[in-house]
Amino acid sequence: xxxxxxxxxxxxxxxxxxxxxxxxxxxxxxxxxxxxxxxxxxxxxxxxxxxxxxxxxxxxxxxxxxxxxxxxxxxxxxxxxxxxxxxxxxxxxxxxxxxxxxxxxxxxxxxxxxxxxxxxxxxxxxxxxxxxxxxxxxxxxxxxxxxxxxxxxxxxxxxxxxxxxxxxxxxxxxxxxxxxxxxxxxxxxxxxxxxxxxxxxxxxxxxxxxxxxxxxxxxxxxxxxxxxxxxxxxxxxxxxxxxxxxxxxxxxxxxxxxx
Numbered sequence: 001x002x003x004x005x006x007x008x009x010x011x012x013x014x015x016x017x018x019x020x021x022x023x024x025x026x027x028x029x030x031x032x033x034x035x036x037x038x039x040x041x042x043x044x045x046x047x048x049x050x051x052x053x054x055x056x057x058x059x060x061x062x063x064x065x066x067x068x069x070x071x072x073x074x075x076x077x078x079x080x081x082x083x084x085x086x087x088x089x090x091x092x093x094x095x096x097x098x099x100x101x102x103x104x105x106x107x108x109x110x111x112x113x114x115x116x117x118x119x120x121x122x123x124x125x126x127x128x129x130x131x132x133x134x135x136x137x138x139x140x141x142x143x144x145x146x147x148x149x150x151x152x153x154x155x156x157x158x159x160x161x162x163x164x165x166x167x168x169x170x171x172x173x174x175x176x177x178x179x180x181x182x183x184x185x186x187x188x189x190x191x192x193x194x195x196x197x198x199x200x201x202x203x204x205x206x207x208x209x210x211x212x213x214x215x216x217x218x219x220x221x222x223x224x225x226x227x228x229x230x231x232x233x234x235x236x237x238x239x240x241x242x243x244x245x246x247x248x249x250x251x252x253x254x255x256x257x258x259x
Contacts, residue, residue: 039219048223054208055227061203063231065121065196066189069128073185077133081140085170086162102134106195114200124196124204131192132185139181143174179243186235190228
């Protein structure tokens with residue numbers, strides 16, 4: 001019964017993707033768009049198959065930049081969110097700055113980082129960290145705020161200090177919000193790394209995209225887009241699995257709500 005419900009819930013999404021591919025195929029078949037501008041799905045899959053070893057080689061660099069940047073962004077987000085939750089004056093001072101950082105396009109920041117840090121991995125990692133820390137920070141702040149105040153008062157009455165209340169109450173309460181922000185950030189990490197590679201570098205999926213664009217190889221361009229999309233979806237799936245491992249009680253809470 002549960003499996004049939006799960007399959008049924010996924011049918012609309014699968015149908016939408018199939019419909020999009022069908023429209024794409026028909027547009028290419030009837031020549032509504034020139035072939036050099038819009039390759040057919042079959043041509044894209046062929047290019048993806050032929051270029052797959054090279055894409056994996058470039059993906060190794062991009063994923064390394066994304067992982068290091070995401071790790072740095074997570075560390076910064078945890079420190080900032082914890083301090084903002086602890087000191088209200090910091091919250092009032094830093095929250096507007098956090099919002100402002102998200103109004104600046106990453107494409108505008110990337111050239112400056114390249115000028116300041118060169119063409120190696122440092123500017124890419126920095127841009128990924130800037131891009132990814134915001135969703136995690138906001139998620140942690142919302143999670144800390146969602147902690148049960150009555151439970152906090154109970155812990156204080158039992159002699160618990162701030163650190164104990166944080167560790168045993170606030171941090172567990174923030175985990176679901178943290179993973180929600182992390183799920184967004186992992187996709188931002190890959191996109192941020194690719195964007196930074198557009199502006200300079202020697203390897204990476206962004207460098208590969210720049211090269212095939214200059215060669216007007218649009219089948220390869222679409223192939224790398226499909227590849228990046230697949231990588232981002234896989235990373236989001238990994239976050240979902242990590243959430244289940246880190247929060248095993250969430251499964252039982254859902255079952256209780258259904259009952």
